[in-house]
Amino acid sequence: MIGGTLRVGLLGCGNVGAAVVRLLAEHADDIARRAGCRVEVARVAVRDPRRARDVPLPSSAFTDDPTAVVEDPDVDIVCELIGGLEPAGSLILAAFDRGKPVVTANKELLATRGRELFDASDAKGLDLYFEAAVGGGIPLIRPLKESLTGERLRRVMGIVNGTTNFILTRMADEGRPFEEVLAEAQALGYAEADPSADVDGHDAAAKCAILASIAFNARVTASDVYREGIAGVTPEDIAFARRLGYAVKLLAVAELVDGDRIAARVHPAMIPATHPLAAVRDAFNAVFVEGPHVGELMFYGRGAGGDATATAVVGDLVSVARNLQAGTRGVGCTCFHERGVRPMSELDGQYYILMRVEDRPGVLAEIASVFGRCRVSIKSVWQEGIGEDARLVFITHRAREGAFQEAVAGIRGLAPVREVRSILRVEAEE
DSSP states (O other), X not given: OXXXXXXXXXXXXXXXXXXXXHHHHHTHHHHHHHXXXXXXEEEEEOSOTTSOOSSSOOGGGEESOHHHHHHOTTOOEEEEOSOSSTTHHHHHHHHHHTTOOEEEOOHHHHHHHHHHHHHHHHHHXXXXXXXXXXXXXXXXXXXXXXXXXXXXOOEEEEEOOHHHHHHHHHHHHHOOOHHHHHHHHHHHTSSOSSOHHHHTSHHHHHHHHHHHHHHTTBOOOGGGSEEOOSTTOOHHHHHHHHHHTEEEEEEEEEEEETTTEEEEEEEEEEEETTSGGGGOOTTEEEXXXXXXXXXXXXXXXXXXXXXXXXXXXXXXXXXXXXXXXXXXXXXXXXXXXXXXXXXXXXXXXXXXXXXXXXXXXXXXXXXXXXXXXXXXXXXXXXXXXXXXXXXXXXXXXXXXXXXXXXXXXXXXXXXXXXEEEEEEEEOSOO
C-alpha cells in the first residue's frame, strides 16, 4: 500500500544534491514501494537559483534562501548537503525546532558538533541520519549501528579518503613524488585546488571520529583524533615498503584499549601486502572491522562521487519517510558510554625509520644504544648504499609511542646521523 507524498527540502545542489534529485525521480516507483509513499524534492536552496542545472525540477523550486526551505510548511524532511559548520549547523537545528527530521552527509559538522545535534534530535524525538557522511555509497553506518548491535567491536581500521589513496597508488605504481602526483590528482578532479583537507588528514580524521563514536558507543570528536598527512611520504619509503612486503596507505584507526578507553588516529602506515586493505587502490575506500564474535569484516566500495554518495542519501530518505509514516524514529545517538580518549604518546606500535648516516664503524652500535636506553627493541635493520649515500633502515618491535619519539630525538642528536629521513608506523603486523 502506497500512501501520499512526503516532500524533501534540499539544502545544496552540487554533485551529490543533483544526483539525489535525479535518483528520486528516475526510481520514483521503486522508492515509493520501499518507503510506503512518494518521496519528492519540493524546494532546493542554492547560491544561484538562475543557473541551469541538469535536474528534473522546475525553476520555481530553487531559492537562494536556505531558511525559507527549512521553514516551508510543505517540506517534511530536510536534507543538508551544503557542508561545513555554518550555516549547516544552524539550519539543522532550525529543522528540529520545526519538527522536521534531517538527513545529512556533513562529516565535518558531525565530527565537531555531533553532541549538540544529536542532543537536539533526541530532545525532539526526530531522526538524524548520516549514512553518506563516511564511505560515500558504502553501507557502513547502519551495519555498525544496528546490524552489529550484538557485537562488542574492538577495532575499526580503514582507508576513508579516496584522494590520498589515489595519490599513494600512483606513487607506488609509477615511482613519482608526492607533489607531482598531487598535481595530476588536481587536474583529474580527485583533489581540490586547496587539497589540505585531504592530504593533511582532516577529512579522514572527521570520519575516524564518527566511526569511533558509533563502534564504541561514545562521543569522539575530530579534535580527539591524532592526525598526520601524507605529504612526507616519499617514493623511497614506498619502494622500501614493497621490498619488505608492505604497502603504504593513509589509515584511520580506532581501537578500544584498556577495556574502556578509545584510541583514534589517522596517519600513513605500512601494512602487510597480504592484508585486504593493501589491495584497495585508487579512489576506493574500505573499512576493516574486528570483533570477538564476528571476527573480521570488510566494507569496500566507492567512497566518494556524486552518484555513489547519493545512493546513501536516498537510502536514508527512504528510512526517514517510513519512520514518519509510522509515527516513530530510527535508532538515535548510541553514544551512551563515557569513555576517555587515550593520548597518542601512551599507545603501543611498530615503526619504520630511515636515516642517512656516516659510513664508518660503530654507527649502528651508537644508534642501537639509544633505542635500548629508551626501551625500543629492534626487529630488523639493514644498510643501503655506501659513502655519502649510506642509509640505515630499522623496523622495531612494538613499543610505546612516547618511548619511540624519545629515541628518535636522541638519534637526531648523534654526530654520525646526518638526517632522519622518514618515519612510518607499521600496522597489522605484531
